Each structure stands twice: as C-alpha cells, then as structure tokens.
Amino acid sequence: MYLSVKGLAKSFGEQKVLKNIDVGIEKGKVLSIIGPSGSGKTTLLRCLNALEQPNSGIYSFEDGFKLDFEQKITKQDILRLRRKSGMVFQSYNLFPHKTAIENVTEGPYIVQKRNKAEVKEHAEGLLEKVGLKDKLNLYPHQLSGGQQQRVGIARALAMEPELMLFDEPTSALDPELIGEVLKVIKDLAKENWTMVIVTHELQFAEEVSDEVLFMDGGYIVEQGHPKEVLRAPKEERTKQFLQRILNPL
Ligand SMILES: Nc1ncnc2c1ncn2[C@@H]1O[C@H](COP(=O)(O)OP(=O)(O)O)[C@@H](O)[C@H]1O
Numbered sequence: 526m527y528l529s530v531k532g533l534a535k536s537f538g539e540q541k542v543l544k545n546i547d548v549g550i551e552k553g554k555v556l557s558i559i560g561p562s563g564s565g566k567t568t569l570l571r572c573l574n575a576l577e578q579p580n581s582g583i584y585s586f587e588d589g590f591k592l593d594f595e596q597k598i599t600k601q602d603i604l605r606l607r608r609k610s611g612m613v614f615q616s617y618n619l620f621p622h623k624t625a626i627e628n629v630t631e632g633p634y635i636v637q638k639r640n641k642a643e644v645k646e647h648a649e650g651l652l653e654k655v656g657l658k659d660k661l662n663l664y665p666h667q668l669s670g671g672q673q674q675r676v677g678i679a680r681a682l683a684m685e686p687e688l689m690l691f692d693e694p695t696s697a698l699d700p701e702l703i704g705e706v707l708k709v710i711k712d713l714a715k716e717n718w719t720m721v722i723v724t725h726e727l728q729f730a731e732e733v734s735d736e737v738l739f740m741d742g743g744y745i746v747e748q749g750h751p752k753e754v755l756r757a758p759k760e761e762r763t764k765q766f767l768q769r770i771l772n773p774l
C-alpha cells in the first residue's frame with residue numbers, strides 16, 4: 526500500500542464535507558473516484574496533497590512517513606506531504622504569461638531549485654511525451670484546451686511526484702479534445718504511475734482503473750473492481766448516479 530488514510534474528516538464551517546473516510550492507494554495502481562457534484566471528490570483530492578488541511582485523519586505512507594491531523598502538524602510536514610503528489614486541475618491553471626515549457630520548468634526551478642539545464646531537458650522530454658514537442662514556446666492562449674491540459678500534466682510530472690492526482694481533467698474540454706488527454710493518462714497508467722483520478726468518463730474509468738470508488742454526501746458508498754462498481758453496482762445510490770449520467774435527459 527502506497528498510502529493508507531484512516532478517519533479522514535473535513536468541514537467548512539458547519540458543513541461536514543468529508544465524513545470519516547478510509548481509503549487505501551496501492552502503489553502503481555489507478556484508483557478512480559466517481560460521484561455527484563458536491564459529494565466531496567475535489568475536497569478529498571485537495572486533502573491528499575494538503576491544499577486543504579483535514580480536521581482529522583491519519584495518513585500512513587509506505588516510506589514510514591505518518592501524519593495524524595488531530596496532532597500538531599508542522600509546516601515541514603505539510604511541505605513533505607505536498608511534495609509527494611502532483612495535481613492536475615479541471616481548469617488547467619497554467620500561468621498565462623509563460624510559455625508551455627516555462628510552465629513546466631517553473632516548479633522545478635523555483636520550488637525545487639534544481640539545475641536549470643537538467644530541468645529544461647527533463648521538461649522537453651515531458652512535453653514530447655504528452656505530444657507537444659513542437660509547441661514548447663507557445664503561450665496557453667495559443668493552445669487548445671486539450672493541449673493546455675497536456676501541459677498541465679507535464680507540469681505536474683516535472684516535480685517528480687510519487688502520486689498523481691487528477692481532478693476531472695477533461696470536464697472543461699470540448700468533446701473532441703477529451704480523447705487526447707485521456708490517452709496521455711492511459712499511457713501513464715501503463716508506466717505504472719500511482720494515480721487517483723476523479724472523472725465522469727465511465728468508459729475510461731473502466732479501462733484504466735484497478736479500483737473505482739463511488740462517493741456521495743461525503744461518504745464512500747461503494748468501492749471495488751471497475752466492472753463491479755460500474756456495471757453491477759450493489760448500492761441503490763450508485764445505481765441511480767450511473768443511470769443519471771448514462772441517460773442525462
Ligand atoms: N473552500 C471551501 N469553502 C467552503 N465550502 C467548500 C469549499 N470547498 C468545497 N466546499 C463545499 O464542499 C462540498 C463538496 O465540494 P467538492 O469537494 O468540490 O465536491 P465535488 O468535487 O464532489 O463536486 C460542496 O458543498 C462545496 O460547496
């Protein structure tokens with residue numbers, strides 16, 4: 526197990542958004558999360574990389590690093606947690622005044638203070654890997670949504686994370702651009718990246734995932750093999766959700 530999370534809870538004011546979640550992330554495996562809007566999927570990902578601090582929860586990493594959010598957490602702990610994962614956002618979040626390659630090299634230069642020539646070479650390789658070898662010097666507004674999101678993926682990879690987190694990476698894209706982004710993620714799965722992916726792309730989830738987890742109302746309602754959860758769900762709430770996204774009208 527790469528990471529085991531026990532008793533994760535998060536509230537915003539009075540609103541309990543995550544209610545005592547237990548989740549395990551296996552090394553080299555893909556865990557997909559599905560669930561209705563507002564069920565807490567984004568908050569869960571943000572808690573996993575400390576963009577949000579949980580109210581409670583115990584994180585145990587395979588390397589022995591352990592965090593208990595009911596105890597005192599230091600800045601160092603948060604930084605160490607944050608360094609472990611790379612996040613790909615729904616809305617790309619690229620720097621608009623930086624080129625594709627500058628977006629990818631920024632983190633390693635500024636945050637990690639790595640050797641410039643080495644970082645640049647690595648970034649070129651990553652942009653080539655996501656199919657953007659000939660777009661290195663273009664700005665985000667000169668790229669399609671699919672291309673921008675692929676820069677977003679290269680940017681997260683550039684920090685050499687142990688875990689990749691994707692928050693609905695294709696939901697802001699025009700339908701014809703979704704495939705090119707999903708392909709990049711499938712390629713990463715083949716390379717055995719450890720990944721957690723929030724998605725509404727059910728066919729993709731079925732193909733790429735080792736496990737699928739259905740969330741509703743801040744709880745994990747059901748989890749298991751993709752074929753079970755997506756094709757033969759046991760819980761009524763899972764059935765209803767799948768019905769709704771398969772037959773949106
Ligand atoms: N920073 C925040 N402040 C207050 N409420 C928030 C914040 N982030 C999320 N929420 C609330 O938490 C709930 C779950 O949100 P979210 O995790 O974004 O769900 P999902 O990604 O499944 O749509 C929603 O009701 C949302 O309004």
Ligand SMILES: [Mg+2]
Nearest residue numbers: 566567568692
């Ligand atoms: Mg969300």
